Each structure stands twice: as C-alpha cells, then as structure tokens.
Amino acid sequence: METPNFSYINDLSGGDKEFETQLFGILKEELPKEKESYENFIKEKKNEEAGQVVHKLKHKISILGMEKSYVIADTYENNLRKGNTNLKEEFEILLQIITDFLEEN
Amino acid sequence: MNCIIIDDEATARAILLQLCTKVPELNVIGEFSNAIQAIKYLNQNEVDLIFLDIHMPDFTGFDLIQTIKNPPRIILTTSDANFAIEAFEYDCIVDYLVKPILLPRFEKAIQKSKNFTREVKPAEGEVNTPSGDDNKEPETSTPDLYVNIDRRLIKIDIPSIYLIEAKGDYINIKTEDKNYTVHSTLKKIEDKLPDHTFLKVHRSYIINIHKIIDIEDNSVLIKKDVIPVSRSNRPELMKRLNLL
Numbered sequence: 001m002e003t004p005n006f007s008y009i010n011d012l013s014g015g016d017k018e019f020e021t022q023l024f025g026i027l028k029e030e031l032p033k034e035k036e037s038y039e040n041f042i043k044e045k046k047n048e049e050a051g052q053v054v055h056k057l058k059h060k061i062s063i064l065g066m067e068k069s070y071v072i073a074d075t076y077e078n079n080l081r082k083g084n085t086n087l088k089e090e091f092e093i094l095l096q097i098i099t100d101f102l103e104e105n
Numbered sequence: 106m107n108c109i110i111i112d113d114e115a116t117a118r119a120i121l122l123q124l125c126t127k128v129p130e131l132n133v134i135g136e137f138s139n140a141i142q143a144i145k146y147l148n149q150n151e152v153d154l155i156f157l158d159i160h161m162p163d164f165t166g167f168d169l170i171q172t173i174k175n176p177p178r179i180i181l182t183t184s185d186a187n188f189a190i191e192a193f194e195y196d197c198i199v200d201y202l203v204k205p206i207l208l209p210r211f212e213k214a215i216q217k218s219k220n221f222t223r224e225v226k227p228a229e230g231e232v233n234t235p236s237g238d239d240n241k242e243p244e245t246s247t248p249d250l251y252v253n254i255d256r257r258l259i260k261i262d263i264p265s266i267y268l269i270e271a272k273g274d275y276i277n278i279k280t281e282d283k284n285y286t287v288h289s290t291l292k293k294i295e296d297k298l299p300d301h302t303f304l305k306v307h308r309s310y311i312i313n314i315h316k317i318i319d320i321e322d323n324s325v326l327i328k329k330d331v332i333p334v335s336r337s338n339r340p341e342l343m344k345r346l347n348l349l
Contacts, residue, residue: 008205012123019123026115055160056114059184062205063116067340074184075348 001093004064004101028102031060035095042088051080054091061098069094106218107151109135111143111169112158112182117204121156121182124211131215140164144172152177154199154218159183159192170195178221180214182206186345189301201301203344213296250297252278252287261285264302267316267327269294271309279330306334306342314345 013020034053041050058073072094076087108131110121118136125131134152137143141164143155157179159166166183170176176197181188184204192201199221200214250266251258261280268279271291278285278294287294295303295311305311306325310332318326323339325332334342 008207011207012120014127016123023116023119023123026119030115052160052162055184059114059204060116062184063120067343070340071343071348074344078348 001097002066002069004066004098007065008063024102024105027060027063031057031099031102034060035099038095042085047080047083047085051077054080057095061094064098064101066094066098069097106130106153107132107134108154108156109133109137109143109146109152110156111137111140111161111166112156113138113161114158117158117182120206124206124208127208128212128215140166140169140172144169147173147177155179156182159188160185167191170197178218180218187347193299193301203341250294252285252289254285254287259285263298264313264315266298266303267313268330268332269303269311279328304338304342304345306332306338308335314342320346 009020009023013023034056038050038053038057041047041053054073054077058070058077061073062070072087072090076091079086108125110118110125110133112118112121115138118138122133122136125133131154134150135143135146137146140161146152155177157166157169159181160183166181167188170179176195178199179195179197180199181192181201182204183201186203189201192198199218202210202214250261250263252261253259261278265280265282266278267281269291270277270279272286274288274290275286276289276291276294278287291305291309291311295305298311302313302315303311304314312325312327312332316327318328320326320334320342323334323336325334325342
C-alpha cells in the first residue's frame with residue numbers, strides 16, 4: 001500500500017513552517033470527524049451520504065501525495081453514490097494509513 | 106481584487122488562503138464553510154472573485170450561482186473533474202480548478218480572471234466573436250483559434266484539434282481535416298485553449314482529452330498517434346477521465 005508524503009504540502013508552503021503546522025493542525029482536527037461521520041453513515045447503510053464524506057476524504061488523500069489511493073477513493077465514492085460498497089475494504093485500509101500518519105507526525 | 110472562499114472543508118479553505126497569499130493582487134475578505142452564509146455576505150458586500158467549491162451539503166456551488174443576482178467572477182474548485190462541461194455553461198465561471206490545486210495552475214486561473222474582465226464586459230449581450238487581436242487572450246469557450254502562417258491568419262476550429270506537438274521553434278497542430286505548422290510554443294497555445302478539453306501530457310504534447318481512443322501504461326492513442334504521457338502529468342490525466 002502507498003504511504004503518505006509531504007511533497008504537495010512542501011510545494012505549497014514553499015518552506016513556510018507556520019503554514020505547514022497550521023495545515024497539519026487542521027488536517028488532524030478535520031480527519032477524525034470525517035472518519036467518524038463516514039463510519040456512522042456506513043453503519044446506517046446511508047451510502048449516498050457516505051459517498052459525500054469520501055469525497056472530502058479523497059481530497060485529503062491527494063494532499064498527502066497518494067496518487068494511487070486517490071484513484072481507489074474516487075472509484076469508491078462513485079460506487080457508494082451508485083449504492084454499492086465495492087472497494088470498502090481497500091478504502092478503509094488507506095483511511096487507517098492516513099489516520100496513523102497524521103497521529104505520528 | 107477582493108475575493109472570498111467558499112468551501113465546507115477547512116483544509117481546502119486553508120490551502121486556498123495560502124495560494125492567495127502568493128498572488129499579491131488578491132485580497133481575501135471572507136471565508137465561508139457554507140453557501141448560505143456566503144449569499145448573505147454577497148448581498149451586502151462588493152466581491153470581485155469567488156473561489157467556490159461545488160460539492161457542499163444542502164446547498165451546492167451551482168445552487169449558489171443560480172441564486173445570486175449578477176454573480177461576480179467565479180473560479181470553481183473541486184475534487185471532481187466531471188462537472189467541467191456543466192460549469193462552463195455559466196457566463197460568470199472563469200476557470201475550473203481540480204484539487205489538489207498547484208500554484209502554477211492557480212496563477213493561471215487568476216490570469217484568466219483578469220483577462221475575463223477585459224473580454225467579457227464589452228461583449229455583454231452579444232455573441233462571442235473572435236477578435237483577431239493577438240495581444241488579447243480569448244475567453245476559454247472561444248470556438249476558433251487564429252494562427253499566422255505565411256502572413257495569413259488562418260482560422261482553426263478548436264474542438265477539431267486533437268493533438269499539438271512541439272517541434273523545435275514550431276508547433277504542429279493536428280486537426281480532423283488538416284495539419285498546421287506554426288512558429289510558436291506549446292506554452293503560448295496552451296494558454297489559448299480551454300482547460301477542460303486540452304491537457305499537456307508531456308513536455309512536447311498537448312492532447313484533446315475527448316479524442317483519446319485508449320490509454321496504456323504511459324501512453325495514449327489519439328487517432329493513429331501514440332503519445333507519451335509523462336509521469337508527472339499522468340495523475341491529472343487520470344483525474345480528467347470518467348472512469349468506470
């Protein structure tokens with residue numbers, strides 16, 4: 001599985017450490033809320049709503065430089081909007097990877 | 106240029122704010138996490154440019170555009186490339202940025218926004234016609250491109266272009282009917298073409314993404330031409346595709 005990286009954030013910050021810290025803080029605050037919201041919608045079998053949250057999560061995946069994972073998230077979002085949960089397992093693995101990455105950094 | 110940012114994702118707003126700090130003429134006067142708050146603000150304040158997310162709960166970016174009277178210039182920001190065609194049906198939309206947004210692409214959108222003022226305002230209520238003036242940037246939906254060949258300005262129908270190839274100091278423009286060799290650069294022609302249709306996939310090639318026949322590893326087949334796709338451009342190409 002792909003690992004997250006800082007390439008996009010570094011490009012964006014241009015060395016601005018204050019911005020990097022601020023953005024990381026926002027990611028750390030926003031991701032768990034979205035993850036929880038996603039999990040609740042999945043439990044309630046509200047696929048359309050879960051797809052909307054995956055849409056936001058896939059942006060975070062792209063910010064963390066995970067190009068292949070982005071394609072998985074994008075396809076999974078479309079699956080949910082069509083009412084099926086194909087790629088759920090793969091998506092949840094990568095969601096855990098970014099959660100761990102943000103907790104460790 | 107006074108601008109506001111509308112996006113329900115705090116991360117996306119922070120990134121846009123950072124990008125705006127890189128362009129001195131941009132002055133961010135408001136940030137909104139939902140469209141309703143933004144509409145209230147727009148009813149009471151002068152705004153020149155909006156960075157607008159499409160996917161927001163309850164009230165989408167398109168709902169906002171349809172709600173406000175005389176919308177200012179709008180740059181759409183989204184993780185979804187599938188709305189590009191719908192987006193350009195609105196006169197106020199200057200550009201369509203697919204997240205994650207990179208600074209060069211952001212700067213290009215701002216440049217388009219500045220040109221948009223010059224091009225659109227005088228033509229209000231009229232059919233958009235090609236100006237023939239080389240110093241002006243055409244609006245993204247301009248259907249024709251004029252190129253200088255042997256002191257003649259020759260009109261090329263933009264949607265018929267399927268490939269542009271760099272050849273030293275020249276570019277080779279391939280269309281459905283004919284090929285044209287023009288003394289210019291890929292950069293210059295890239296600025297004249299609509300982003301939602303054309304994509305630079307390699308330092309020497311721009312393709313019309315609607316003309317792709319198939320994609321294999323690091324190349325695309327367009328008509329009978331096999332075009333290399335550089336590693337750095339592949340993610341953007343994949344994002345543009347309506348993948349099943």
